[in-house]
Amino acid sequence: MIEQDIPFWIAVPASVLLIMAGLLGLTGSVGLLRLNNFYRRIHAPTLGNTLGVACLLIASMLVNSYLASRPIVHEVLITLLLFTTSPVTAMLLMRAAVFRERTGKKS
């Protein structure tokens, strides 16, 4: 657990961002479970992938920068990695789905 006392102006934005990140990730997974077609389902988790992770990383940067009392921007690396790799995965999966549907593979 965090030992130090976090001041008001760090704790409130970080809490709001954390709650938003959790709700966005949950929304993406609910959409993944509930939508009824692969082409609809592929849209849902991208919400959690981009906006949820971005909120979480900003919250993490705020709290860790206060605790270390110097700016910590390591988390930008994860943002860059996810923002460059997640479209690649989505595009490959989409092409695989179109190819498999066209050639009539059912499973």
Place this chain on the structure above:
Amino acid sequence: MTTLLIGSAYFAMLCCVAGMGLASVRLWRGPTAQDRVLALDAVYINGMMVVLIAGVLFGTILYFDIALLIALFGFVGSTALAKFLLRGEVIEP
């Protein structure tokens, strides 16, 4: 104010674990193979978020490296599986 932060971190962690559970249901049920790959990717992202929230909760930056590795492995795994579904083999000569 630390209590507020810890409480919201626990809430976010609970949400992400619930998201992992829902994505695992899709991974189990998924009618086609590409659904399963998509669900595996969602499980990886949610697991990475859980590790990052643990990093916020314990106030260290050690968890950041683990999260980066999980994101990297998730990308490599999903891309390899999608390439396999597309072409029938992963690395082509």
